[in-house]
Amino acid sequence: MSTGKRLLTKVDAPARLTEVRENCRVALARQKTRFLVCAGTGCVAMGSLNVLAEFKRLIAERGLDMDVDLLFEGKEAQTAAAGSGCHGFCEKGPLVHFEPRGIFYTKVKVTDVPEILAASLDHSTVVERLLYHNPDGSTCLTEKEVPFYSGQQRIVLELCGSIDPEEIREYFARGGYQALAKVLQECTPAQVIDIVERSGLRGRGGAGFPAGKKWASCRKAPGDPKYVVCNCDEGDPGAFMDRSVLEADPHSVLEGMAIAAYAIGAEKGFMYVRAEYPLAVARLQKALEQARQWKVLGENIMGSGFNFDLEIFQGAGAFVCGESTALVRSIEGYRGWPKPLPRARTTEVGLWDKPTLLNNVKTLSMVPKIVNRGADWFSSTGTKSSPGTAVFALTGKIMNSGLIEVPMGITLREIVYGVGGGVPNNGKFKAVQTGGPSGGCLPEEMLGLEVDFDSLKSAGSMMGSGGMVILDEKSCMVDIARYFLEFTVHESCGQCIPCRNGSYQMLQILSDITSGKGQPGDMALLEEMGQTIIAGSICGLGQSAPNPVLSTLHYFRHEYEAHIHEKACPALQCKELIVYWIDPEKCKACGRCLKACPTEAIKGEKKVPHVIEQSKCNKCGICLETCPDRFSAVSKITGRQKMDIL
Amino acid sequence: MPMLLETDEQKIEHVFSRFKGVREEIIPILQTVQDVFGYLPEDVLKEVARFTSVSESRVYGTATFYTQFYFTRRGRHNVKVCCGTACHVKGAAPILEAFERELGISCGGTTEDFKYNLERVACVGSCALAPVVVVDDKVFGLMDVKNIKECLTVEEGEQQ
Numbered sequence: 001m002s003t004g005k006r007l008l009t010k011v012d013a014p015a016r017l018t019e020v021r022e023n024c025r026v027a028l029a030r031q032k033t034r035f036l037v038c039a040g041t042g043c044v045a046m047g048s049l050n051v052l053a054e055f056k057r058l059i060a061e062r063g064l065d066m067d068v069d070l071l072f073e074g075k076e077a078q079t080a081a082a083g084s085g086c087h088g089f090c091e092k093g094p095l096v097h098f099e100p101r102g103i104f105y106t107k108v109k110v111t112d113v114p115e116i117l118a119a120s121l122d123h124s125t126v127v128e129r130l131l132y133h134n135p136d137g138s139t140c141l142t143e144k145e146v147p148f149y150s151g152q153q154r155i156v157l158e159l160c161g162s163i164d165p166e167e168i169r170e171y172f173a174r175g176g177y178q179a180l181a182k183v184l185q186e187c188t189p190a191q192v193i194d195i196v197e198r199s200g201l202r203g204r205g206g207a208g209f210p211a212g213k214k215w216a217s218c219r220k221a222p223g224d225p226k227y228v229v230c231n232c233d234e235g236d237p238g239a240f241m242d243r244s245v246l247e248a249d250p251h252s253v254l255e256g257m258a259i260a261a262y263a264i265g266a267e268k269g270f271m272y273v274r275a276e277y278p279l280a281v282a283r284l285q286k287a288l289e290q291a292r293q294w295k296v297l298g299e300n301i302m303g304s305g306f307n308f309d310l311e312i313f314q315g316a317g318a319f320v321c322g323e324s325t326a327l328v329r330s331i332e333g334y335r336g337w338p339k340p341l342p343r344a345r346t347t348e349v350g351l352w353d354k355p356t357l358l359n360n361v362k363t364l365s366m367v368p369k370i371v372n373r374g375a376d377w378f379s380s381t382g383t384k385s386s387p388g389t390a391v392f393a394l395t396g397k398i399m400n401s402g403l404i405e406v407p408m409g410i411t412l413r414e415i416v417y418g419v420g421g422g423v424p425n426n427g428k429f430k431a432v433q434t435g436g437p438s439g440g441c442l443p444e445e446m447l448g449l450e451v452d453f454d455s456l457k458s459a460g461s462m463m464g465s466g467g468m469v470i471l472d473e474k475s476c477m478v479d480i481a482r483y484f485l486e487f488t489v490h491e492s493c494g495q496c497i498p499c500r501n502g503s504y505q506m507l508q509i510l511s512d513i514t515s516g517k518g519q520p521g522d523m524a525l526l527e528e529m530g531q532t533i534i535a536g537s538i539c540g541l542g543q544s545a546p547n548p549v550l551s552t553l554h555y556f557r558h559e560y561e562a563h564i565h566e567k568a569c570p571a572l573q574c575k576e577l578i579v580y581w582i583d584p585e586k587c588k589a590c591g592r593c594l595k596a597c598p599t600e601a602i603k604g605e606k607k608v609p610h611v612i613e614q615s616k617c618n619k620c621g622i623c624l625e626t627c628p629d630r631f632s633a634v635s636k637i638t639g640r641q642k643m644d645i646l
Numbered sequence: 647m648p649m650l651l652e653t654d655e656q657k658i659e660h661v662f663s664r665f666k667g668v669r670e671e672i673i674p675i676l677q678t679v680q681d682v683f684g685y686l687p688e689d690v691l692k693e694v695a696r697f698t699s700v701s702e703s704r705v706y707g708t709a710t711f712y713t714q715f716y717f718t719r720r721g722r723h724n725v726k727v728c729c730g731t732a733c734h735v736k737g738a739a740p741i742l743e744a745f746e747r748e749l750g751i752s753c754g755g756t757t758e759d760f761k762y763n764l765e766r767v768a769c770v771g772s773c774a775l776a777p778v779v780v781v782d783d784k785v786f787g788l789m790d791v792k793n794i795k796e797c798l799t800v801e802e803g804e805q806q
Contacts, residue, residue, distance in 0.1 A: 045772040045785035090774035238731030240771030275677065275714055276767070316673050316712035319768075333672040335711040395732035395773035402774060433731065469731045483734050487768060493711075596792070598747060620747075621740050622791050 010295040014181035014302045017172075020294075024173035027072040033079045033120065037108075038095040038161060040086025040244055041279060042402070047110070048083075048094035054113040055081035055096075062121075068167065079121060085248015085283075087161035088403035089148055092132065097161075102142040105130040135421075148400045151419040153381065155389045156204075156365045157405045160248035165283050168290040171251040177296045179368035180255050183262055184304040192263040193219060196367065198375035200387040205231055205322070205360035206438065206464045207540065208386065208453035214357065218264045218347040221355035228261045228269040228310070229351065229358045233327060235274065235319035236436030237487060239467035241391045242361040244403050246273070246280040249365065250287035254297060254310075256364030259371060261308040264357050269310035272327055275317060284312055319437075319491035322465075323539045324350075324358045326493065337493050338539035360465065362391055382408030386452035396433075396469035399424050406451075413447040416470060427472035431556070435464030437484045437491075438544035440551025441477060460551040462544065476573035477556040478563050482510040484548035488541065499542030502533040506549060515576040518564035523553060568639025575619050578638045581645060582623070584609040586633035593623035593634060609633075614646065657682050658693050667697045676709055685716040721756045721763040725749070725781050725797065730769030732776040737790070741777055742766055744791045748798065762798070 011017050037043075037052040059065050059081055066077045087095045092106035098120050105116060105127065112130060119125045131139040132146045140146045154160075163170040171177070183192055197212025218226065230253060234242040246253060257269050273281055288310070291297035299307045318336045321327045324346040326336040331351060343349075350356020366388065370378045379387040386408040392415070395401050399421030406415060412432055416422065423429050431441040440461035442449065449455055453463050471480065485507045494500045506529050509522050530546030537543045553560060562568045569577040582593070582602075587609035594602040594610055601617040604610030612623065627634040637645060661678045665671045672694070679690055686709055695702040709715045727733075727742045745764055746752055756763045772778050775787025779797050786797050 041771045042774050045775055045778070045787060090772070093774065235768070237729070237734075237768040238773060239769065240773070243771055276770075314674070314677060316677065317714035318712050330673065331670065333668075333670040333708065335708055393771075393773065395776065396735050401732070401776075436731070467731065469735065471735060475735050480735070483731070618743075620743060620791055621737075625790055625792050 010293065011177070011181075011302045012295065014185045014304055017177060017181040017302065021172050021175060021178065023072070024169040028068075028170065028173050030071045030075065031077040031080055033101075034099050035079070035081040035116070035120075036084045036097040036099060036162070036164075037081060038085075038087045038093060039083035040090070040093075040161075040247060041240065042086065042090030043093035043095060044279075046093045048108075050110050051094050051096065051108050051113060052081060052083050054110045055117070058113060058117055062117075068169075072169075082164045083166075084163065085160045085165045086244040086403055087143075088157060088244075088405075089146070089400065090402040091400050095161075097143070102144070104132060104140065104143045104146065106132050148402070148404075148419055148421065151414065152405050153389055153407045154405045155369055155378075155381070156245060156252075156362050156391050157248075157403065158369070159252065160244065160403075163249065165248055165250055166286050168251060168287065168294060171249075175372065176251055177255055177368075179371035180258050180262075180296065181302060183259050183371060184302060184306055189219060189263045189265060192259060192371070195371060195375050196263070199370045199378040200375075201363065201366060201370060201378065202386055202388075202453060203360055204362035204366070204391070204465065206435070206462065208463060211359065211363055214347055214359070215260065215263050217345065218355050218357040221348040223348075223353075223355045225268060226264055226266040226354055227351045227356040228257050228264065228266045228308075229327065229331070229356055230257055230269065230271045230310075230361060230364055231322065231324075231327060231358055232271060232273045232277075232280070232361045233315045233319075233322045234277075234361075234465060235322055235491070236438075236465060236467045238395050238469050239393050239436060239465055241393050241403060241466040243274075243277050243280050245361050245365055245391075246277070247283050250280075250284050251291065252365040252368055253361055254287060254291055256359075256367035257310060258297060258301065258308045259367050260357055260359065260364065262306055264355070266357070267307045267309070269308065270331055270351070271310055271312045272315055272321070272331065273312060275314040281312060281314060288312070318493075319487075320493045320539070320541050323541060326539070327358065328356060335493070337495050338541075340495070341538050362466075383450065383452045385454050390451060390463065390466065392434075392466045392468040394420055394468050394470070397423050397427055397429075397472040397475070398470040408452040409450045411447065412442065412449050412451060415451070415468070416447065420470065423470065423472050427474070429470065430473050430475060431471040431477065431480075433461075433469040433471060433480065433548075434467065435462030435544075435547070436467045437488045438462050438540070438547055439464045439467075440547045441471070441480060441555060442551070443555045446555075460547070460554055462547065474571055474573065476514075476569050476571035477552040477559045478510065478514055478569075479571070479573050481549045481552045482507065482514055485510060485545065488545040492541065492545075493539075496536070496538045496542060498533045498536035499538075499545060502529055502536075503542070503545045505529060506533070506546065510549065513560065513563045514569070514574040516563075516567045516574075518560075520564065522564060523557070523560055526550075527553060562639065566639045568642075570638070572636040572638055578619070578636045579614055579642055579646065580612055580617060580619060580621070580623055581635055581637050581642075582610050582612055582627075583633050583635065584611075586631055588631050588633070590628070590631070592626045592628070596622045596626045598622065654683075654687075654690075658690060662693075662697050665697075667699070669698055669700055672698055672700065672705060672708055673712070676705075676715060680715060684720050685718060688717075719756070719760065721760045723761060723782055724763045724765070725779065726765055726767045726770070727753075728768075728770045728772075728776070728778040728780065729766045730773065730776075732773035733769075733778055736776045738766075738777045740791050741779065741789050741794060744794045745779075748794060
């Protein structure tokens with residue numbers, strides 16, 4: 001039934017936003033239940049879109065499908081299915097929430113959908129087998145009960161996974177754009193900056209520069225127009241935090257940018273997103289259209305006279321463009337070359353030489369929450385020098401891979417063994433890598449470290465933008481150092497010599513070490529070169545490039561020594577230091593490896609134990625994978641053992 | 647150097663009609679050109695230079711800086727082996743080598759029949775599924791050297 005009242009379709013005054021929120025809340029509550037299917041990249045990769053389609057199909061079959069708009073006309077709906085952004089727990093995807101009971105289903109397949117529907121709608125029961133199972137066998141009914149979530153504190157990710165990112169009215173219903181309305185009504189730009197400064201918010205892009213200070217400096221800088229740029233050039237391998245936020249809660253970032261623009265006096269902004277993130281770009285575009293339509297973005301925002309609009313700029317794949325001056329050059333249409341030193345700050349001389357405020361996605365997403373709940377609320381979480389929370393993409397050899405948000409000051413141990421659930425397959429924890437190619441590896445002894453910007457830095461690593469990779473005893477630390485350096489060498493813009501030639505030479509030395517050609521003086525040389533590159537490079541990429549090498553040299557020196565002096569790779573990873581070997585005692589001559597070997601390097605016949613002809617072997621590892629577990633006859637050997645046997 | 651076909655000229659005109667022709671549009675223009683042609687043909691780069699009044703060498707210099715752009719004809723299907731950190735520690739390197747063997751090309755190459763490209767990428771963000779391979783838009787997770795053929799047979803099935 002229609003309420004007869006004209007539906008609000010735009011916010012024409014900041015004070016009207018409360019009414020809009022209430023309308024949206026009431027209307028959306030007319031939908032009694034719903035199935036929220038995670039449509040984040042991880043779950044999509046596991047087939048969540050098919051699960052969502054199946055929910056929609058079966059709901060339609062029951063004659064229950066209804067357009068969301070009808071809710072706003074007063075109609076009631078029994079149920080619906082919608083896609084959400086990333087819930088974070090990628091390990092267990094595809095994830096499905098049944099609301100409002102909050103039932104949390106994991107690893108849902110298309111074939112499970114009828115059962116879930118019947119249990120939820122017809123019998124008011126739950127599908128026990130799809131609930132999250134603790135290692136002790138007990139089940140968790142809701143997300144809150146799952147240890148992966150209960151150890152977290154979500155500020156940036158608060159709405160991620162609980163709203164449909166393509167529906168601005170859901171964001172309104174949850175208090176969206178309230179902070180912007182508040183700022184427009186009650187605050188002068190100086191007061192906004194004061195709130196951000198008092199909150200102690202530090203930039204989440206990596207370096208942790210105080211956001212309030214940056215805003216103040218940009219406001220003060222002479223020049224017109226000014227620009228706000230959101231940095232979503234998330235290039236670290238193993239990091240997907242920013243993308244998840246854009247995909248799951250794009251409006252929070254837009255709102256943060258509009259508040260920043262108001263504070264510094266800008267009317268135009270850019271969102272610099274990697275072109276490799278097509279879903280994030282699509283969601284942003286949709287969010288932008290809706291925000292303009294509702295007049296919470298664009299000209300004369302909420303009738304306040306304040307204008308702010310933004311353009312999406314798709315980065316073309318250059319890691320160095322995450323650096324502020326390079327990013328600016330890239331938007332201007334040039335190579336992403338960082339400006340040479342000495343250079344003015346981007347806040348003073350940025351895009352087209354105008355004052356430009358550049359903040360990370362997560363930083364901007366935190367701003368509306370800080371404005372709504374106050375600086376003291378924010379600074380009450382975290383540590384004194386790094387208030388708030390940290391978002392990490394937790395991956396590698398860890399039970400619970402996914403996106404997590406934890407208060408600053410939490411120990412690495414709590415992250416790895418609490419939220420992360422420890423190392424799988426009875427593996428042994430070896431190191432945690434943070435900060436991607438700019439960061440370092442910390443060993444088990446450092447698990448007690450309380451994580452924040454400063455503690456990680458003094459331990460020889462870095463917060464970075466939030467990649468956190470767990471390594472176990474099967475990871476070779478020299479190889480990890482080489483891996484990151486190879487990445488930086490590839491991504492070096494080539495402008496300054498320390499970075500271009502220095503890191504290349506370091507990579508050559510590391511390649512020698514991992515291929516058994518290491519020399520006794522190599523470690524000292526690596527350290528000396530590393531220090532030189534840090535001192536002499538012009539931008540953050542070069543200045544941090546040696547970190548993975550230096551930190552592994554510091555904490556895992558014995559592994560370098562084994563490679564150099566014993567020509568052994570203790571983790572059995574470095575190809576040129578290992579050989580595959582069939583234990584004649586264990587080999588049952590089943591012929592599986594023999595058939596699978598692509599280079600025909602395996603000799604043998606029925607009842608005759610097989611032998612690998614080392615000169616033909618290309619060490620692809622197929623024999624190890626095909627040898628049945630019950631025989632386990634194939635193994636990798638290195639160093640002394642290798643010399644003794646062969 | 648082959649002459650641009652009339653249809654190519656029309657395609658270029660169509661791309662340019664969406665832009666003003668100023669320097670700061672170079673990257674978006676090149677992205678659109680690549681969407682249309684699949685790569686950046688040399689002749690089209692010259693047209694971009696003319697359109698934006700920027701020298702050919704600078705357009706080329708900008709384009710080659712970014713890894714997104716290709717300068718040779720590409721295959722119909724793109725095999726991307728993720729070599730992000732999570733995939734690396736779970737064994738992406740042997741998988742990449744297995745694809746090189748299977749397709750008979752090295753990483754970055756295109757098969758002779760222009761069916762497949764093979765490239766390594768740094769993180770597709772599906773780290774929980776590591777190691778990951780993406781063929782066109784389809785994600786294959788938890789890969790090992792034994793099952794790489796599955797990624798390619800699916801494509802061949804769709805081809806018929």
